[in-house]
Amino acid sequence: MRYTRFKNFLVLLPFIIIFAAVLLIPFIMMAISSFFQDNTSSFSFYNFHLIFTQKFYYIAITNSINLSLFSSIIGSFLGLFVTYAITKLAHQTQNRLLLILNATSNFAGVPLAFAFIILLGNSGFITLMLKYVHIQFNLYTWMGLILVYVYFQLPLAIMLFYPVFNGIDQRWKEAAYLLGASNRRYWLKIVIPYLLPSFFGTLTILFANAMGAYATAYALTGGSFNLMSTRIGALTSGDINVMPNLGSAMALILALTMIIALFINQIILKKLRRDIG
Amino acid sequence: MSEGRKWPFYLIVILLALYLIIPLFVTLIYSLATSWSTTILPSGLTLKWYASMFEDPTFINALIRTLLLILVSMAVVLIVMIPTVVIVSMHFPRLEKLFQSIVLLPYAMPGIILASGLLQTYSSLEIPKLILVGGAYFIVVMPYMYQGIRNSLQSVNMIPMIEAAELLGSNQLKIFFSIIIPNIKKGILVSSLLSFSILFGEFTLTNLVVGGNYETIQIYLFRVMQVSGHISSAVVIAYLFVLSLLSLLIILFTNGKKKKQV
Numbered sequence: 460m461r462y463t464r465f466k467n468f469l470v471l472l473p474f475i476i477i478f479a480a481v482l483l484i485p486f487i488m489m490a491i492s493s494f495f496q497d498n499t500s501s502f503s504f505y506n507f508h509l510i511f512t513q514k515f516y517y518i519a520i521t522n523s524i525n526l527s528l529f530s531s532i533i534g535s536f537l538g539l540f541v542t543y544a545i546t547k548l549a550h551q552t553q554n555r556l557l558l559i560l561n562a563t564s565n566f567a568g569v570p571l572a573f574a575f576i577i578l579l580g581n582s583g584f585i586t587l588m589l590k591y592v593h594i595q596f597n598l599y600t601w602m603g604l605i606l607v608y609v610y611f612q613l614p615l616a617i618m619l620f621y622p623v624f625n626g627i628d629q630r631w632k633e634a635a636y637l638l639g640a641s642n643r644r645y646w647l648k649i650v651i652p653y654l655l656p657s658f659f660g661t662l663t664i665l666f667a668n669a670m671g672a673y674a675t676a677y678a679l680t681g682g683s684f685n686l687m688s689t690r691i692g693a694l695t696s697g698d699i700n701v702m703p704n705l706g707s708a709m710a711l712i713l714a715l716t717m718i719i720a721l722f723i724n725q726i727i728l729k730k731l732r733r734d735i736g
Numbered sequence: 737m738s739e740g741r742k743w744p745f746y747l748i749v750i751l752l753a754l755y756l757i758i759p760l761f762v763t764l765i766y767s768l769a770t771s772w773s774t775t776i777l778p779s780g781l782t783l784k785w786y787a788s789m790f791e792d793p794t795f796i797n798a799l800i801r802t803l804l805l806i807l808v809s810m811a812v813v814l815i816v817m818i819p820t821v822v823i824v825s826m827h828f829p830r831l832e833k834l835f836q837s838i839v840l841l842p843y844a845m846p847g848i849i850l851a852s853g854l855l856q857t858y859s860s861l862e863i864p865k866l867i868l869v870g871g872a873y874f875i876v877v878m879p880y881m882y883q884g885i886r887n888s889l890q891s892v893n894m895i896p897m898i899e900a901a902e903l904l905g906s907n908q909l910k911i912f913f914s915i916i917i918p919n920i921k922k923g924i925l926v927s928s929l930l931s932f933s934i935l936f937g938e939f940t941l942t943n944l945v946v947g948g949n950y951e952t953i954q955i956y957l958f959r960v961m962q963v964s965g966h967i968s969s970a971v972v973i974a975y976l977f978v979l980s981l982l983s984l985l986i987i988l989f990t991n992g993k994k995k996k997q998v
Binding site for chain 1: 742744745746748749752753755756757758759760762763766816817819820823824827828838841842844845846847848849850851852853854855856857858859868871872874875908933937939940943944945947954957958961965968969972975976979980983987
């Protein structure tokens with residue numbers, strides 16, 4: 460018996476080794492080394508102090524949070540309206556739209572950045588058209604990034620909302636009307652409370668998705684727009700000015716912001732459940 | 737609801753479709769245009785960018801490198817994960833919950849954090865960077881593969897079958913190849929295709945860990961993007977064609993399975 464237990468454990472060994480070597484140990488090493496200043500060997504909060512006091516670094520954090528927050532709020536609200544509109548169409552049309560959404564949800568990162576550059580870059584197709592009517596558009600700014608980020612957030616939001624909208628039972632409406640509720644009251648008291656938890660859940664997923672996005676931002680701006688993900692990339696893997704420990708501290712802060720977002724979502728969900736119950 | 741009141745919904749959906757399709761459509765036109773830089777419309781249409789893409793040995797090499805890296809990583813994932821999932825659900829049922837949350841962890845882990853952890857830990861050691869990327873690929877697709885394996889194990893009620901085989905004296909290798917593999921082959925096909933398409937689009941980890949030293953298709957695209965817009969758009973269209981084909985296959989197989997269950 461003891462022998463077979465050992466044999467079973469042996470089968471698990473490759474998984475345990477890979478998991479420890481690629482995920483667990485690197486994460487622990489990252490967390491530890493973020494408390495050591497680069498090129499020294501003494502424990503300190505220097506990296507965190509630097510990040511929160513030097514504008515160059517904390518701007519990356521606020522830029523990332525702003526971009527992620529805005530793109531996820533826009534993505535969630537648009538997703539909500541669009542998904543509602545989609546569920547009102549014929550089934551055949553819905554299925555075709557879902558196919559398009561599936562295809563475009565794969566469209567992210569470098570190829571997406573490229574498509575937007577030829578569309579809206581300095582000599583992009585739409586940029587040229589806008590020039591004829593004397594409107595200047597610069598893709599490599601805040602507005603441009605929001606536009607690109609919403610592009611990859613929106614299909615994800617719709618895919619997450621679609622099953623939720625499909626879960627709305629037609630009989631709820633009938634029951635509400637039979638009990639004398641107006642259309643407005645039905646929406647306020649039944650549909651919106653039903654949708655809210657999924658709305659906040661989707662918002663959190665989109666926020667995390669945007670915070671971690673590296674490829675799109677890097678391919679679009681080459682790191683010239685100061686974001687956490689591109690800053691971490693430059694600090695840990697650049698050719699010049701590599702400061703891996705500072706990069707690790709930044710990555711730890713990135714992980715923390717995502718955990719905090721998840722935590723806030725939990726609190727909101729709990730409060731919502733209490734209000735309904 | 738009357739037909740007349742449906743037009744706002746159609747309008748919203750058409751606007752969405754335009755937003756999603758225009759970047760793709762412009763890329764397609766750009767890949768077919770002879771030149772298109774200072775004018776609103778391209779001056780002529782051609783297939784020469786596709787021809788030069790396929791004639792470019794660096795493109796072919798990048799494609800081969802990408803396929804090689806993905807296929808080897810996925811083979812390792814399958815070889816390691818299938819026995820692990822089986823053993824955990826058969827012999828360590830109390831650890832299953834913990835195992836599940838560990839395996840699903842990478843869903844929430846951005847590539848940038850994984851990459852900086854890997855570089856922090858191993859960049860000073862003499863470990864080939866390619867092995868690190870392979871390991872990272874393993875972690876990226878692990879949650880998808882796990883769900884595929886577990887669902888197919890449950891849907892054919894595999895565990896009693898394995899227990900019966902063990903009782904009758906089969907050895908583990910034989911059980912693995914003649915009972916487990918044939919039964920879950922179809923079930924893991926979908927998650928393998930999904931994993932393949934995820935890794936095919938992987939840029940963050942590959943670029944940060946190996947960069948230009950092992951040029952995959954994404955890194956090739958990033959490099960060519962700065963040189964020729966037309967060839968890059970041909971690459972993007974070819975890339976999207978492959979991805980659409982993969983998702984079509986995934987949808988086809990998933991729907992086929994659902995129909996059989998009913």
